[in-house]
Amino acid sequence: MPSILFNSPCLHDWFTQVLKGSRGTVLLTGPWFTKTDAFLTCDPANVHHILVTKFTNYPKGPEYSEKFDVLGDGIFNSDSTSWMIQRRTAQAHMSCREFRRCLARTSKEMVEKRLMPTLEHACDEVPFAKAVDDAEEAIVFRYIVPGKIWKLFRWLKIGKERKLVKAKETIDQFISQCISLKLEELKRVPIEIREKNEAEKGKDLLTSYMDSTQQEPEMEGLKYYKSLRDTTLNMLIAGRDTTSASLTWFFWLVTKNPSVETKIIEELKTKCLHVQSMNLVAFETSDLCGLVYLHAALCESLRLYPPLPIDQKGVLQPDILPSGDAVKPGEMIMYSIYAMGRMEWIWGEDCLEFKPERWITTENELKFEPPNKFIAFNAGPRTCLGKDIAFTQMKAVAAAVLYNFHVQVVEGHQVSPKTSVMLFMKYGLKVRLMKRK
Known part of the structure; x- marks a missing residue:
């Protein structure tokens, strides 16, 4: 564990080197009095065993929720019955037609009316975003x-704990404002008009949760507010951080590989022939479904730079991992998603190359890779519910930006991962945007 502290500025690359030298699994030991021993693995067989085969034996555990206390009792911190109820609820809300309709509409609107105009101007710092960071x-x-x-x-x-206290205050203020504004809106708009609007434009996730929780008799007062607060924050973190981090690395990789950029533009022009405009273009959700090469490029970016680079599990009962390592109750297992994408014995000798073609079959269709090998969206019962939403939003942004602009990284700008829960760039990505003719 002292080695982790020493190598914290380049933690994920250090994990990768350690795992390369140990064939995918290693025991990290700390001083005996700290009880910080932990297994680290990137072996797909171990990951499948932990996340799928013996799922119930490897919960998040109390240590995880203690470290992530800012997330409250939301779905990311929950285990057992609480997690199951929250997942079923989230799945129901995210699969309903009203939400899908809302997603399709807002994905285009956010790109067309907010992202594209914003790219032509400088942006101020967002307090909520800084607080989450x-x-x-x-x-x-x-x-x-x-x-x-x-x-x-x-x-x-x-130190960091002082910054965390201030961050929690900012986060709670923002979430409270979101909830209050939505509650006021629901009270102000007559039910008939609401239903008409939802039938035409769809229903957002927060409204859907409010409608369902208000029907539960035990949900009132502070309990009702805390449930909404934790749910809203967990959903915001899941969508905001993962998508933004993923797109940042994607654009950087595309700028380093001009041939990939050319193929993406060609695909957009070929498969979206009806899109013609003298102004900045935003694509319909339906236009994005058949973009095989763009989807492959996003998968390849996620393989090399997964938004959540590492995750952990606890152990309930004694067990033997497929690698032959014995684990005991109370121990911690970390699995490195970042390292998994950099192992030659998993992805081949060209594992460090950015090659979208590895995701495309000879029939020009998307190639399936098992989730224990490509684990950017987790695997097993905790597989990411928002996977399709993430791809929809990433495609909408990537297609619009690359179709309208040529992206060029500022010369001399240093690119390296930030030591954070999410795999952000340490210094962000400074670019020049040049409008395409």
Whole structure:
């Protein structure tokens, strides 16, 4: 564990090197008094065993929810019955026709009316976004130092823990404002007009949750608000952080591989012939479904730079992993999604190359890779519910930006991963945008 602290500036690359030298699984040991021993793996067989075969034996555990306390009792921190109920609820809301209609409409509107105009101007810092970034940095700090140290920092309100307290305040203020505005809107608009609007434009996720929780008799007062707060924050984190981090690395990889950019533009021009405009173009959701090469390029970017680079599980009962390693109750297992995409024995000798073609069959169709090998969206019962939503939004943004602009990274700009829960770029991505003729 001291090695983790020492290598924290390039943690995921260090994990990758360690795993390369140990054929995919290693025991990281810390000082005996800290109880910080943990297994680290990127072996697809182990990952499948943990996330699918023996799913119930490997929960998130109390240690996870303690470190991620900013997320409250939301779906990411929950296990067992609580997790099952929240997942079923989320699945029901995200699969309903009204939400799908809302997603299709807003995906285009956000690109056309917000993203495209914004790209022509500078953007101010968003307090909520900065607060989430600060919170995620503090969570990583909790992973790389013994629990007694970060809990002492929390008690003293110093360092990363002090920033976390302020971040929580900003996050709670923002979420509270979102909930209050939505409640006011629902009270103000007559039910008949609401139903008409939802039939035409769809129904957003927060409204859907509010409607369902209000029908539950035990959901009232502070319990009702906390449920909405935790759910809203978990959904925002799931959508905002993963998508933004993924697209940042995607655009960087495309700028480094001009041939990929050319093929994406050619595909857009070939398969979206009806799209013609003298102004900035935003694509309909229906236009994006058949873009095989763009989808493959996004998958390839996610393989090399997964938004969640590492995750952890606890152990309930003694078990033997497929690698032959014995695990005991109370131990922690971390699986490196980042390292998995960089293993030659998993992806071949060209694993470090950005090659969208590896995702396309000879029939020019998308190639399926098992989720225990390509684990950017998790696997097993906890497979990401928003996978299709993520691809819809990433395609909408990627297609619009690349079709309308040539993206060029500013010369001399340093690109490296940030030590955070999500795989952000340490210094962001500074680019020049040049309108295409």
